[in-house]
Amino acid sequence: MIEGMADKDLFEQLAEAVTTMKPELVAELARKVLEQGLSPQDAMTQGLAAGMRRMGEKFAAKECFVPEVLLASKAMYAGFDILSKAASYKPQATKGKVILGVVQGDIHDIGKNIVKVMVQAAGFEVIDLGRNVPLPEFVKAAQNGAAVLGISSLMTTTMPRMGKVVEALDKAGLRPGVKVIVGGAPVTAQFARNIGADGFAPDAHAAVLEIERLTGRGEGLGTRD
Ligand code: B12
Structure with missing residues (x-):
């Protein structure tokens, strides 16, 4: 550019x-x-x-x-x-499947939509669950061969639901097969570690690098505060 x-x-x-x-x-x-x-x-x-x-x-x-x-x-x-x-470009072979969704009770989806486009542009297939997504839908979607599940939350009141999704994935025996990455304005690397997520990114560009790191498809930024 x-x-x-x-x-x-x-x-x-x-x-x-x-x-x-x-x-x-x-x-x-x-x-x-x-x-x-x-x-x-x-x-x-x-x-x-x-x-x-x-x-x-x-x-x-x-x-x-x-x-x-x-x-x-x-x-x-x-x-x-x-x-x-x-x-967004559609590559012949994708780098893998990434699921994205905003937790239940949260309708803020502008950031998630930007992350979606950037992740697609980087060559991943994105399954977009939308916003206000009930926990079982995350688990169901994760059963279909996804490499990464990205969860978004913009409110301190809905953030704890990210931890619940991680717990439910563990219970369903889907991890470490599916890596979990979390984001949204109030989310921090410390919070991501506390709930047992595999990654965190503060913005859409960093989200791509983090997903590439988690899938071994690039260098990545590592988990940062
Ligand atoms: C736009 C907005 C709205 C819009 C939402 C429109 C939409 N379709 O999204 C409307 C007006 C509808 C709205 C409604 C409400 N909102 Co509002 N809203 C905002 C506002 C001003 C901006 C959010 C935004 O779009 N930012 C721009 C995007 C680009 O940034 P982002 O979302 O952070 O995303 C970036 C990164 O975080 C990251 N990222 C995002 N998701 C993910 C996911 C992954 C996996 C990764 C890796 C990275 C990642 O990458 C993105 C791109 O770089 C924020 C203020 C703020 N400081 O965030 C309040 C805010 C989030 N809202 C708030 C509230 C309280 C509400 C309401 C409850 C009522 C109200 N009083 O306004 C309602 C209902 C919300 C509900 N039930 O969900 C509070 C939340 C407070 C809290 N408890 O934490 C905030 C913080 C405002 C405030 N200071 O009070 N809101």
């Missing part, structure tokens, strides 16, 4: 267009990213995801409220639709 200020500017403009809730502008900038031959993956993490993260900070500081967050996510998806099509 082309390095330099120009792409940083475009990614920054994307982030700003997300936080200012402008779907048409986000779409236009996303098309510009592709026209200029920049990386759609970088545009997703450094532009779209960065914008949503900032929105999260504003929300926490009560500088904006749920309607604005929803409008920002709508703007985010206007770019996501364009960039994700360009990012």
